[in-house]
Amino acid sequence: MNLDATKLSELDAFMAETAHKTNSHSYVIAVLHKAQQLFGYLPREAMDYIAHAMNIPTAHIWGVATFYHFFNLKPVGKHPVSVCMGTACYVKGAKLVLDAIKEELRITIGETTEDGIFTLQETRCIGACGLAPVMMVGDKIYGDITPKKAVKVLAQIRKETV
């Protein structure tokens, strides 16, 4: 896979900013965040590219990327979907909502639907307990959600995306 040249030059610019700082190697995490922001996830090629550019062994980059859950190692769908599994949401039936979503999308946590529209993500409390149970699609929060409502919302989003 070839990485997009415009995005790469943006990544280069970001790395150039960190290169002259003391302990420039400690900016690995920041650089990986930037790469994920640009590419949506961390493609192998991007990690290799960063390793060469920062003169850090690729195994080290991979080690950091796999250590932190925030980094996605696989492509992510257009709409990240998550159900809050914090205590309040959980007792109000979040698990049933999550199960319904899993069944509807035929994916489990960390996976992306074949059409690339949805990625199911793991989430703890998002601080919206008053709305429990809560589902998030992208930045949008759906409160007081039920399994039925969740399926309906996702179907609507899919329709709008396709």
Next chain:
Amino acid sequence: MKLTINAISVEVPEGTTILAAAAQAGIKIPTLCHLEGVQSIGACRVCLVEVEGAKTLVASCVMPVMEGMKVYTNTKRVREARRMVVEMLLSEHDGNCQTCNRNNDCELQSVAFDLGITDITYQGVKGRNEVDASTPALVRDNGKCIKCRRCVTVCTQVQAVGALFPQFRGFKTVIGPAFNSDLADVSCVQCGQCAAVCPVGAIVENSHIERVWAAIEHPSKTVVVQTAPAVRAALGECFGNPPGTLVTGKMVAALRRMGFDVIFDTNFTADLTIIEEGMELLKRLTTAVRDKQPVALPQFTSCSPGWIKFAETYYPEFIPNLSTCKSPQQMFGAIAKTYWAKKAGKDPKNVYVVSIMPCVAKKFEAQRPEMDDSGFVDIDAVLTTRELGRMIRQAGIDFNALPDEDYDRILGTSTGAADIFANTGGVMEAALRTAYEVITGRNLPFEELHVTPLAGLEGIKKAAMTITGTLPEYSFLEGVVLKVAVVHALGNAKRIIEEIKNGEIYHFVEVMTCPGGCIGGGGQPRLTDNEKRKKRIEAIYKEDEGKKLRKSHDNPKIKQIYGEFLNMPLGKTSHHLLHTEYIKRERV
């Protein structure tokens, strides 16, 4: 600083760890991750001790001493904590001692024994058991790994390669290459320093033992064996001898009793290497100084296959600087299957050449596709010192009771210059012994011919020598200051290359992949520390000093092979059989 350890008074400098202070007091604290001078990270928690007034037990390998500290290393609390730690390690350790390569040579096994663990209290999920046998040199078994990170530190910091790193987190942590790749698919140089420091059987050499027994038992194969210089100073350790015991004669006797048909010495081709590589250096100097033509300088030595792969991968722009000489191992194979086979009346296709090496990268080197200039695969099998030790046991030979025996002729004759190939600084010294005499007609002006500034365990050693009193054909070198450097461990190779890139001038640089040189190779008996390195280095110098002939060009059999076969150094036959080419490799 004064402190007491188990009520014994100790005085140590500020900054000393409790572990080191205890060692000084004659108390051994067990550890599975500490590596003297290389890694102290408190990862394994086996070295826990009790400090009076401290709330918790402390990891002695990272805890500096304090004035008046009272340390206890053998209380019930300490013993129970250590036992718990080791039992937890054992609960996920997917190993079976009886069938493990490290049986009887395993730090986890011996720590468990010392702690009196007779039962696995915790039956847990085992580690991810994935065997990676993708490289010619090494086999990794993640199920046995205890995540001590010694291999990571050695690979990253000592060798500047960084092929291994911890991935994922918590129980799912694995130590391995990027992207879960096999070792063969990343820029591992296969030096085997990881296998040399691994406390358990998680990384070991790719064994050639069975194929060698098969060759020995094969009715029509003539099995020729060569022994690298460094093996004779370490093999004895496999049989309980103290480090630095020279066992050359016993080793030859053992090989003969094991059934090898002809016992030769890599030393012979080490002498040959000096002639070829020395003349190559003189040729480069002639081009640069007399002809004022561009030529790649410094010349780098090429005996160490880990270094060669490192240069091919990380510094391909320096490939023209690598001596084109094959390593002594590979020269030996090419000569054994041509010159020797003909002389001995053997069909080279029935000649099976085995190397005994202190090295695991030699297994990689032997299978490089271009290493077939004899018309056959030049080297058929490579055994490490450790593997040879094991085979001698398998053969039921009482090693220490063996008489001393001599190598066979012709490829068993060598000079002291060849012995010192085992030590950091040795190839340089051997080359200087010959080159200086070729240029000036005089002996190298050092006591006992030892170039002391280039010897020893300092990572980067440098020397400058003004050439005077040249013979007429080398008068153009009169007054030239010859600058040489010697480095060992690839991190130091990287440093010297960066210096050269920044304009530092050298004419000749010796690089050995492993710390201390081949005597500290990845295939040597474990665990090699600096004390052992020093002992082995001393032994090798002793072997050299004990030889009647100390300079490669004085080897009568070397003169003979040029007279009968090779004709002249850097000549057509030499070029075909003794020299090679390198390739640029992708960095992953």
